[in-house]
Amino acid sequence: MKRVLITGASGFIGSHLVEEGLSRGYEVYAAVRKTSSRRYLTDPQIRFLELDFVSPDKLTNSLMKCKEEGLRFDFIIHNAGLTKAHNSKEFYLVNEHNTRNLVEALEETGLVPDKFVYISSLAAVGPGDPVTMRPISDESPSHPIDTYGKSKRAAEAYLQSKTAFPSLIIRPTGVYGPRENDYLTVYRNLNKGFELYAGSTTQRISFLYIADLVNLIYTALKSDFINKTWVVSDGSNYSVREFSALVKKILVKKTIALVIPLPVVRWLAFFLESVFRPFGKVPVLNREKVAIIASKNWQCDPSAILKDLHFSPQYNLEKGLQETISWNRDQGLL
Secondary structure: OOEEEEEOOOOHHHHHHHHHHHHOOOEEEEEEOOOOOOOOOOOOOOEEEEOOOOOHHHHHHHHHHHHHOOOOOOEEEEOOOOOOOOOHHHHHHHHHHHHHHHHHHHHHHOOOOOEEEEEOOHHHOOOOOOOOOOOEOOOOOOOOOOHHHHHHHHHHHHHHHOOOOOEEEEEEOEEEOOOOOHHHHHHHHHHOOEEEEEOOOOOEEEEEEHHHHHHHHHHHHHOOOOOEEEEEOOOOEEEHHHHHHHHHHHHOOOOEEEEEOHHHHHHHHHHHHHHHHHHOOOOOOOHHHHHHHHOOEOOEOOHHHHHHOOOOOOOOHHHHHHHHHHHHHHOOOO
């Protein structure tokens, strides 16, 4: 039985990766912190490891104990990361430095896996050209525009520099599905009759349903590819208005559309950050997010990874949203 270690296992993507690994017959190890919620990690087959990625010494000692117990991971999916932070230092600490610490600890202990998959983000590339509206592809030059994207790109650059280390980098576009919270805010607003747009309704975006993402990641694990970097989406692109229309259709709701000028959105983001900061939280709408919202072109061309892995997404946006909204309703979240 192959062993897979999944970091960031308690989060949205991580918990789905754990479930998929178990369903495929892997011996699944979930890397968590002591404070991590295990709400979606209840299967008794899950094996837990508490790893401190911030401390190189503690991380190396933990992996050495694994080695002494005869425990080696065939695959590692490094999904742990930070999507919201109060400052750039936090982003780089978690997204770049912790990745370095993990790779170096694996090398030091002689526990380099057969394949190491790093879950990056389309944000590491940055938006596509707003004039030509050409979709972002594997050939697009990287020019991330927010600190999150820059920190993910820094981690990518580190991995890409280590040509002897068997890594794959996957850059998903916006991932949605059950357990995801940021898009839930949009569903809730539309459910209340408010159709809100920041700046304009012309932004083009792309999506990937969580089930397709985890299936693709496990397909990549079994492939012969190493030292590759791919962008990935469901293969279609949408306007923000088309996205809202699909959500309204599923919710069976009529709405009032309101376009909020970008200067107002920026001010609101600053205000919300000020309100949330004393509580140690970062709001869904923050100044980093505004940079993403203001970019017109987040279209994605995933043809390379779909061809390389002979993979076909099973969910278009409408089908994925139907399952997502149904799950949120069942959970009493809508």
